[in-house]
Amino acid sequence: MFPRLLAASAALLFGAGVVMAQGAKPNDAQIAHIAYTAGQIDIKAAKLALKKSKNKEVRAFAQDMVRDHTAVNQKALALVKKLNVKPEDNATSKSLVQQAQGTEASLKKLNGAAFDKAYADNEVEYHKTVNGALESTLIPSASNPELKELLQTGLKIFQGHQQHAEQVAKSL
Amino acid sequence: MAPKPYLVATCVIAAFAAPAAAETIRIEMQNLGYSPATVSAHVGDAVEWTNGDFLAHTATARSKEWDVMLLPKKTGRIVLKRPGEIEYYCRFHPNMVGRISVAE
Numbered sequence: 592m593f594p595r596l597l598a599a600s601a602a603l604l605f606g607a608g609v610v611m612a613q614g615a616k617p618n619d620a621q622i623a624h625i626a627y628t629a630g631q632i633d634i635k636a637a638k639l640a641l642k643k644s645k646n647k648e649v650r651a652f653a654q655d656m657v658r659d660h661t662a663v664n665q666k667a668l669a670l671v672k673k674l675n676v677k678p679e680d681n682a683t684s685k686s687l688v689q690q691a692q693g694t695e696a697s698l699k700k701l702n703g704a705a706f707d708k709a710y711a712d713n714e715v716e717y718h719k720t721v722n723g724a725l726e727s728t729l730i731p732s733a734s735n736p737e738l739k740e741l742l743q744t745g746l747k748i749f750q751g752h753q754q755h756a757e758q759v760a761k762s763l
Numbered sequence: 764m765a766p767k768p769y770l771v772a773t774c775v776i777a778a779f780a781a782p783a784a785a786e787t788i789r790i791e792m793q794n795l796g797y798s799p800a801t802v803s804a805h806v807g808d809a810v811e812w813t814n815g816d817f818l819a820h821t822a823t824a825r826s827k828e829w830d831v832m833l834l835p836k837k838t839g840r841i842v843l844k845r846p847g848e849i850e851y852y853c854r855f856h857p858n859m860v861g862r863i864s865v866a867e
């Protein structure tokens with residue numbers, strides 16, 4: 592069982608690496624959509640964890656993810672409405688969704704401790720990736736100051752999630 | 764009711780030995796941080812956190828002695844019972860850390 596678990600974790604980790612689409616820097620409409628999509632993906636993963644996991648720490652973490660990402664995305668929706676920006680699908684958001692589907696399919700095959708470990712490891716990697724994208728691309732590219740500010744707050748929140756996920760992963 | 768004269772005298776003398784009247788130290792949670800992040804207090808003082816963010820936070824002692832959950836825009840408090848250096852953090856966002864130095 593142990594080698595299988597390792598193999599499964601490695602597969603998930605590999606799948607979690609999101610490559611930001613290369614090319615022109617994203618505009619505000621695209622940035623808003625990427626950030627929103629990233630949040631929705633994490634909410635979906637958390638809901639899967641709440642369905643599958645019996646581990647207290649994992650469940651508490653998943654509940655935090657649903658609550659926080661929902662709150663951030665509500666802010667994001669209110670902001671795009673206020674700014675009259677129409678969120679735009681783009682290569683990066685599409686690749687995020689595609690990779691998330693792969694991760695979800697792998698997670699669904701796992702149960703018990705194997706699921707918990709894979710979910711927690713994936714949450715660490717996922718938040719790392721999203722934080723990297725925020726720092727290197729999304730925040731510097733955002734032109735509207737309110738959007739930039741929300742992304743900066745988002746980065747702090749998700750850095751907190753990353754640390755929390757690392758603690759959960761270590762406890763398993 | 765006015766205190767009796769001899770009682771006032773006792774209090775004045777006691778003031779040299781006993782700690783000052785209990786205070787309330789107010790800490791704001793804003794933009795994923797405690798502000799101020801470091802405070803000094805005395806035993807018997809209260810610490811009151813107000814969450815100015817749009818997310819729930821906690822103020823959780825590393826010692827697990829207390830754990831205050833604060834929904835957005837809410838306030839919560841504890842009373843400091845013993846001297847020492849207290850480190851606390853947010854369980855939801857462990858990158859939020861604060862410190863309270865409690866003197867006798």
Ligand SMILES: [Cu+2]
Pocket residue numbers: 819820821853854855856859
């Ligand atoms: Cu927090």
